[in-house]
Amino acid sequence: DAGITQSPRYKITETGRQVTLMCHQTWSHSYMFWYRQDLGHGLRLIYYSAAADITDKGEVPDGYVVSRSKTENFPLTLESATRSQTSVYFCASSEAGRLNYGYTFGSGTRLTVV
Amino acid sequence: SQQGEEDPQALSIQEGENATMNCSYKTSINNLQWYRQNSGRGLVHLILIRSNEREKHSGRLRVTLDTSKKSSSLLITASRAADTASYFCATDALTGTYKYIFGTGTRLKVLA
Numbered sequence A: 001d002a003g004i005t006q007s008p009r010y011k012i013t014e015t016g017r018q019v020t021l022m023c024h025q026t027w028s029h030s031y032m033f034w035y036r037q038d039l040g041h042g043l044r045l046i047y048y049s050a051a052a053d054i055t056d057k058g059e060v061p062d063g064y065v066v067s068r069s070k071t072e073n074f075p076l077t078l079e080s081a082t083r084s085q086t087s088v089y090f091c092a093s094s095e096a097g098r099l100n101y102g103y104t105f106g107s108g109t110r111l112t113v114v
Numbered sequence B: 001s002q003q004g005e006e007d008p009q010a011l012s013i014q015e016g017e018n019a020t021m022n023c024s025y026k027t028s029i030n031n032l033q034w035y036r037q038n039s040g041r042g043l044v045h046l047i048l049i050r051s052n053e054r055e056k057h058s059g060r061l062r063v064t065l066d067t068s069k070k071s072s073s074l075l076i077t078a079s080r081a082a083d084t085a086s087y088f089c090a091t092d093a094l095t096g097t098y099k100y101i102f103g104t105g106t107r108l109k110v111l112a
Helices: none
Strands: A004-007 A010-013 A019-025 A031-038 A042-051 A054-057 A064-066 A076-078 A087-094 A109-113 B004-007 B010-014 B019-025 B031-037 B043-050 B055-058 B061-066 B071-076 B085-091 B106-111
Touching: A004 A087, A010 A019, A019 A031, A019 A087, A019 A109, A042 A064, B004 B085, B010 B019, B019 B031, B019 B085, B019 B106, B031 B061, B031 B071, B043 B055, B043 B061, B043 B071, B071 B085
Parallel strands: A010 A109, B010 B106
Antiparallel strands: A004 A019, A019 A076, A031 A042, A031 A087, A042 A054, A064 A076, A087 A109, B004 B019, B019 B071, B031 B043, B031 B085, B055 B061, B061 B071, B085 B106
């Protein structure tokens, strides 16, 4: 979706390696989110952020680290990748006070851990 | 655990028919949203319904909400092949933090 970009689109990494998924939005939305999508589980919230320097855990935060030093960027780091972290990762953003517009999602990063 | 669960998991209908998907959730909410996901793409927001609303329309979409039963339904009327996608409900569970939890989705296939 225009305005929120994720990179890379595809990534293959080895078990134990650190990998960072990038998310950048151009609207200055306050809220940003990371979800992972797996068959049979739908989307599960990993971490979210209400503003720069404010982050909080979601449903499945273990093994992940986030930071938000700038409003427009919300990178997700897998500190030591495991096969169970093979998934499609989606970043989303939302603006407080514009709830009727819902979240805007990026196109996703398909991560394979071998 | 998932806050929302969609039913059915998969649905196949003919073009022109109506498609109904249901979502049940566990805890009280402020708002419920529906999203569509085309294969290999990100999710797209369809509609939001607030806990004090019972029904909402947007084009061919009709959403209902029954807070006493903790359930919502999404009706797509006069379906088209382009409606083929997965549909997800998302609820905020009274967190007040704009944090939404998604269900597992309904895969809709509209046959031409």
